[in-house]
Amino acid sequence: GAGVSQSPSNKVTEKGKDVELRCDPISGHTALYWYRQSLGQGLEFLIYFQGNSAPDKSGLPSDRFSAERTGGSVSTLTIQRTQQEDSAVYLCASSLGSSGGSSYNEQFFGPGTRLTVL
Amino acid sequence: SQKIEQNSEALNIQEGKTATLTCNYTNYSPAYLQWYRQDPGRGPVFLLLIRENEKEKRKERLKVTFDTTLKQSLFHITASQPADSATYLCALPNTGGFKTIFGAGTRLFVKA
Numbered sequence: 001g002a003g004v005s006q007s008p009s010n011k012v013t014e015k016g017k018d019v020e021l022r023c024d025p026i027s028g029h030t031a032l033y034w035y036r037q038s039l040g041q042g043l044e045f046l047i048y049f050q051g052n053s054a055p056d057k058s059g060l061p062s063d064r065f066s067a068e069r070t071g072g073s074v075s076t077l078t079i080q081r082t083q084q085e086d087s088a089v090y091l092c093a094s095s096l097g098s099s100g101g102s103s104y105n106e107q108f109f110g111p112g113t114r115l116t117v118l
Numbered sequence: 119s120q121k122i123e124q125n126s127e128a129l130n131i132q133e134g135k136t137a138t139l140t141c142n143y144t145n146y147s148p149a150y151l152q153w154y155r156q157d158p159g160r161g162p163v164f165l166l167l168i169r170e171n172e173k174e175k176r177k178e179r180l181k182v183t184f185d186t187t188l189k190q191s192l193f194h195i196t197a198s199q200p201a202d203s204a205t206y207l208c209a210l211p212n213t214g215g216f217k218t219i220f221g222a223g224t225r226l227f228v229k230a
Contacts, residue, residue, distance in 0.1 A: 042222035109161030
């Protein structure tokens with residue numbers, strides 16, 4: 001597609017339920033990032049993929065959060081046993097690559113998934 | 119630890135004036151710095167990247183400076199327009215360059 005797409009655009013769930021958020025990056029982009037943004041706050045890094053592997057999972061808030069990427073393309077962020085503090089906008093971005101000092105690091109963001117945990 | 123600071127207070131300016139936003143960082147020496155624009159309800163959009171060996175970068179009405187001694191970047195919008203109203207984020211790679219750290223952003227309001 002022309003840009004990064006995310007689904008669903010909005011998700012309302014009950015506390016304790018599991019949710020899956022999907023990201024479809026720009027074709028050919030090897031790097032994929034997940035961020036979380038709470039209302040009025042900056043972007044909080046969650047996880048980064050290079051291809052199918054995740055060399056940096058340092059931002060995942062707890063073991064309830066996991067992510068995978070298959071075929072070097074689509075990625076899924078899963079939140080198990082959701083809590084109210086998980087409510088936020090989850091943003092996905094992709095870039096051509098991720099090597100220090102390179103303009104390959106320009107990130108293209110999707111529109112986000114707004115998650116509300118009741 | 120690596121830290122990025124942007125002015126959390128909103129910047130209000132009159133149309134036609136130059137807006138100047140500041141990004142300060144501490145505890146590391148990034149190879150480059152990026153600026154993004156974010157509109158309400160949307161993901162950030164890349165604007166400019168400036169490398170550590172570049173003092174200044176321009177793109178249309180935008181100008182970015184990068185002072186590695188002061189550990190500061192300034193982002194200027196000349197001849198500002200109401201359509202420039204948005205939140206502007208600076209972003210830097212962490213040590214190792216595999217992750218991007220974003221500042222909290224500065225909200226700009228341009229009044230007609």
